[in-house]
Amino acid sequence: MVAPVEPKPGGTLRNAFGGVLGFFILLLIGVLAFSIRLFSVIKYESVIHEFDPYFNYRVTQFLTKNGIYEFWNWFDDRTWYPLGRVIGGTVYPGLTLTAGTMWWILNSLNIPLSVETVCVFTAPVFSAFAAWATYFLTKEVKGIGSGLTAATLLALVPSYISRSVAGSYDNEAVAIFALIFTFFLYIKTLNTGSLFYATLNALSYFYMVCSWGGYTFIINLIPMHALLCIVTGRYSSRLYIAYAPLVVLGTLLAALVPVVGFNAVMTSEHFASFLVFIIIHVVAFVYFIKGILSPKMFKVAITLVLTVGIAVCIAVIAILVALVASSPTKGWSGRSLSLLDPTYASKYIPIIASVSEHQPPTWPSYFMDINILAFLVPAGIIACFLPLSDASSFVVLYLVTSVYFSGVMVRLMLVLAPAACILSGIALSEAFDVLTRSVKLQLVKLLEGPLSNAGDTKDENSTAQNDVLKADKQVATNNKTEDVKERPSKKNRKKDKENTEKAPVKSHNEKRLLALPLEASAIAIILLVVLGSLYVIHCVWAAAEAYSAPSIVLTSRSHDGLHVFDDFREAYAWLRHNTEADDKVASWWDYGYQTTAMANRTVIVDNNTWNNTHIATVGTAMSSPEKPAWEIFNSLDVKYVLVVFGGLVGYPSDDINKFLWMVRIGGGVFPHIKEPDYLRDGQYRIDAQATPTMLNCLMYKLSYYRFVETDGKGFDRVRRTEIGKKHFKLSHFEEVFTTHHWMVRIYKLKPPKNRMKGKTKKPKPV
Amino acid sequence: MAKSTSSDVLTLIHSLRSAYAATPTNLKIIDLYVVFAIATAVIQVVYMGIVGSFPFNSFLSGVLSCVGTAVLAVCLRIQVNKENKEFKDLPPERAFADFVLCNLVLHLVIMNFLG
Numbered sequence: 001m002v003a004p005v006e007p008k009p010g011g012t013l014r015n016a017f018g019g020v021l022g023f024f025i026l027l028l029i030g031v032l033a034f035s036i037r038l039f040s041v042i043k044y045e046s047v048i049h050e051f052d053p054y055f056n057y058r059v060t061q062f063l064t065k066n067g068i069y070e071f072w073n074w075f076d077d078r079t080w081y082p083l084g085r086v087i088g089g090t091v092y093p094g095l096t097l098t099a100g101t102m103w104w105i106l107n108s109l110n111i112p113l114s115v116e117t118v119c120v121f122t123a124p125v126f127s128a129f130a131a132w133a134t135y136f137l138t139k140e141v142k143g144i145g146s147g148l149t150a151a152t153l154l155a156l157v158p159s160y161i162s163r164s165v166a167g168s169y170d171n172e173a174v175a176i177f178a179l180i181f182t183f184f185l186y187i188k189t190l191n192t193g194s195l196f197y198a199t200l201n202a203l204s205y206f207y208m209v210c211s212w213g214g215y216t217f218i219i220n221l222i223p224m225h226a227l228l229c230i231v232t233g234r235y236s237s238r239l240y241i242a243y244a245p246l247v248v249l250g251t252l253l254a255a256l257v258p259v260v261g262f263n264a265v266m267t268s269e270h271f272a273s274f275l276v277f278i279i280i281h282v283v284a285f286v287y288f289i290k291g292i293l294s295p296k297m298f299k300v301a302i303t304l305v306l307t308v309g310i311a312v313c314i315a316v317i318a319i320l321v322a323l324v325a326s327s328p329t330k331g332w333s334g335r336s337l338s339l340l341d342p343t344y345a346s347k348y349i350p351i352i353a354s355v356s357e358h359q360p361p362t363w364p365s366y367f368m369d370i371n372i373l374a375f376l377v378p379a380g381i382i383a384c385f386l387p388l389s390d391a392s393s394f395v396v397l398y399l400v401t402s403v404y405f406s407g408v409m410v411r412l413m414l415v416l417a418p419a420a421c422i423l424s425g426i427a428l429s430e431a432f433d434v435l436t437r438s439v440k441l442q443l444v445k446l447l448e449g450p451l452s453n454a455g456d457t458k459d460e461n462s463t464a465q466n467d468v469l470k471a472d473k474q475v476a477t478n479n480k481t482e483d484v485k486e487r488p489s490k491k492n493r494k495k496d497k498e499n500t501e502k503a504p505v506k507s508h509n510e511k512r513l514l515a516l517p518l519e520a521s522a523i524a525i526i527l528l529v530v531l532g533s534l535y536v537i538h539c540v541w542a543a544a545e546a547y548s549a550p551s552i553v554l555t556s557r558s559h560d561g562l563h564v565f566d567d568f569r570e571a572y573a574w575l576r577h578n579t580e581a582d583d584k585v586a587s588w589w590d591y592g593y594q595t596t597a598m599a600n601r602t603v604i605v606d607n608n609t610w611n612n613t614h615i616a617t618v619g620t621a622m623s624s625p626e627k628p629a630w631e632i633f634n635s636l637d638v639k640y641v642l643v644v645f646g647g648l649v650g651y652p653s654d655d656i657n658k659f660l661w662m663v664r665i666g667g668g669v670f671p672h673i674k675e676p677d678y679l680r681d682g683q684y685r686i687d688a689q690a691t692p693t694m695l696n697c698l699m700y701k702l703s704y705y706r707f708v709e710t711d712g713k714g715f716d717r718v719r720r721t722e723i724g725k726k727h728f729k730l731s732h733f734e735e736v737f738t739t740h741h742w743m744v745r746i747y748k749l750k751p752p753k754n755r756m757k758g759k760t761k762k763p764k765p766v
Numbered sequence: 767m768a769k770s771t772s773s774d775v776l777t778l779i780h781s782l783r784s785a786y787a788a789t790p791t792n793l794k795i796i797d798l799y800v801v802f803a804i805a806t807a808v809i810q811v812v813y814m815g816i817v818g819s820f821p822f823n824s825f826l827s828g829v830l831s832c833v834g835t836a837v838l839a840v841c842l843r844i845q846v847n848k849e850n851k852e853f854k855d856l857p858p859e860r861a862f863a864d865f866v867l868c869n870l871v872l873h874l875v876i877m878n879f880l881g
Contacts (some may be wrong), residue, residue, distance in 0.1 A: 079835075130801070193845070193852060193853060193856075193859070193866075194856075194864065195838070195841050195865060195868050196864045196867065196868075197863035198841075198868065199864075199867060199868045199871050202871070203871070235853060236849060236852065238852065239845040239854075240840070240841070240844065241841045241844065241845075244837045244840070244841070245834070245837055245838060245841060245868060248830055248833055248837050248872075249834060249868075249871065249872055250833040250876050251830065251876055251877060252826075252827070252830050252876065255823070255826060255879060256875065256878060256879055262822060262823075262826075265826060284840075288836070289782075291849070292782070292785035292786065292788075292789075293781055293782065293785060294781065300774045300775075300778050301778055301782075304774075304775060304778070361873070569854070620850070
């Protein structure tokens with residue numbers, strides 16, 4: 001923050017002007033956050049992306065059509081065919097309720113937006129809210145300047161853009177806003193000690209629990225921070241007010257959400273909060289007794305309590321450990337265990353290991369996703385220690401834990417992004433303070449000459465402050481001329497250079513205002529502006545090119561223009577119009593949500609992946625020869641089988657590339673599927689060297705049926721070889737539809753024959 | 767050794783009692799309320815131990831409402847206590863209003879969860 005100005009009338013006017021300017025900056029940050037996410041709407045169309053958002057969209061449609069009571073009690077029989085799914089009890093309702101409420105409000109104001117439009121634009125709107133929440137959070141930690149910088153960084157950071165682009169209608173769209181807002185209210189309660197903010201904090205935590213399974217991060221981070229404060233001797237009654245009501249109210253509110261239910265008190269994910277709850281009560285009691293007793297008596301009390309208390313504690317802990325250790329996963333859920341032990345999922349739960357978002361990230365993905373923040377964050381950590389407050393220790397702890405989790409799962413880079421933005425915002429703002437102050441003071445020295453050289457440094461400070469008002473206009477014009485050429489000029493006022501880390505250390509250690517040389521400061525400010533503009537360019541590029549693909553429509557450029565591949569919607573539309581309403585469609589689980597949402601047909605397995613055996617059944621069917629596969633599908637009442645094939649156009653995410661997971665998951669439940677049967681030299685191959693099991697399995701046949709007719713040789717563009725078995729007929733399936741670029745192929749199960757050719761089996765003589 | 771410990775314990779209890787008697791009446795009322803709430807919670811836990819935890823949500827909401835209101839009363843006590851330097855600017859009416867609001871939210875949630 002700038003050094004405080006004396007309360008002159010000019011001072012309050014400056015404060016008012018600063019306040020209005022800050023408000024407009026915030027507004028523009030919101031607009032920026034909203035508009036940078038609109039690339040996919042402009043380049044393609046306003047359509048829902050990916051797979052999971054289609055499920056959320058379908059649930060929102062149901063909610064808007066049938067009302068909240070039906071939604072709460074909805075049992076969906078169009079998915080997981082014979083089993084169905086209890087939607088009310090297994091979905092996180094926050095996102096759908098939010099979008100449903102927005103649609104309802106808009107419609108009652110007679111603004112007739114369709115549900116799809118509301119769903120597509122929910123994420124950009126909430127990203128603007130998230131940027132504002134970051135401003136409030138960082139303002140509580142360091143001040144307004146840091147707040148504005150952090151908000152701008154968050155509005156642009158590519159990691160958050162990737163999950164909240166217009167059309168990405170997924171839980172993280174509202175959950176990140178809820179996360180930052182909950183942290184803001186916690187820090188606010190910690191700073192003010194007001195029970196009102198504690199209540200709001202609990203309510204915001206409730207909204208987070210409704211929105212995302214990642215709420216366990218909050219309910220473990222806040223106890224960790226409370227424990228850190230206690231251990232480092234920063235216990236205060238404000239910490240008690242911030243923590244204890246949150247635990248009680250938060251547990252109750254979490255138990256209200258059907259998905260969580262009694263897990264809020266029974267799973268290990270919540271035990272940390274209860275443990276620290278007990279610890280903080282013990283500490284609070286100790287401080288209370290210390291306050292009302294004399295020191296000698298206090299020592300006596302301590303010895304007495306310790307001897308009794310330790311015995312009791314050991315007994316309680318022994319019971320608890322025995323209880324928890326008796327369950328095989330020690331009370332943690334599979335997903336949480338895979339976070340703590342990154343190798344857990346690949347050993348025990350192949351489904352979790354198979355999701356590409358659950359893989360660890362590579363180093364380049366850090367620079368892609370958080371760009372310059374990656375090296376500004378350490379500077380921010382240093383700035384947080386000067387001085388160390390409860391709030392800044394919380395932010396540092398948040399960063400450290402999120403860095404660990406982002407290293408385990410690439411999807412959790414999203415949780416790292418706000419922490420990185422906050423700390424980078426603090427670093428930039430602090431460094432910028434020093435540089436502009438240097439410029440101001442050096443300019444004053446230059447202009448006033450011998451006058452300000454007299455007296456000791458304290459006088460220099462006060463004269464400098466007095467002269468600041470006079471020289472301010474000149475400095476202001478200086479800044480304006482520098483910044484007017486840069487496009488996002490508001491941001492650049494707050495940007496700074498990273499190699500002046502020494503400056504914040506020096507300026508805070510010495511009470512004198514240290515001034516760097518004028519030329520160095522001016523060059524540093526200019527270089528900082530350049531750094532900021534590089535960040536902006538990268539973010540805009542990432543948003544436009546890398547993260548705006550709707551993945552349901554594909555495009556490619558070639559010498560004769562732009563090709564659009566709309567095969568998925570073509571196939572779903574065909575299913576919708578050419579099959580009976582009750583027909584069951586079997587496909588790999590990736591396409592389940594899209595099939596139910598767009599084709600409106602019952603599916604066998606979908607992206608929820610809650611039933612491993614059911615998925616293994618479908619995987620086994622895809623890996624078996626035709627007759628056993630037909631039998632499996634017939635027992636599930638399946639009429640149509642859908643296969644995605646990218647060999648003609650070179651689409652790499654097709655079912656043949658996913659085939660290894662079908663074999664692994666199927667083999668995990670049905671031991672007659674053995675992975676080595678499909679491997680030649682440890683690789684899955686589909687050319688002439690492939691194993692006979694591979695060449696006879698259903699997936700191979702359904703993908704490559706009649707493929708040789710396309711170019712005469714059957715050259716698979718993804719695997720880059722010719723296929724092994726080229727001419728074959730299907731005995732139990734018939735092809736009913738293949739899309740324009742052969743990307744989706746639909747087959748129908750042939751009914752069993754009426755007459756059996758050849759000899760019938762003679763019954764054995766008894 | 768034991769004699770000195772027991773005499774130490776007696777002096778400890780005396781000093782505790784005398785120090786506590788010096789606290790103002792309004793704080794003592796809040797303390798009494800906290801003790802009442804915790805006692806109710808303990809009674810409920812003992813009852814669950816005897817009868818079993820079948821409607822688990824009712825048990826949870828009962829116990830957590832007692833614990834919750836006790837915690838909120840402790841927060842009120844912290845804010846109202848004149849010896850706390852951090853809260854000397856906070857008017858006790860504001861503290862009590864916050865207490866009532868938070869209790870309202872807590873009991874609304876309890877009513878919903880009671881089942």
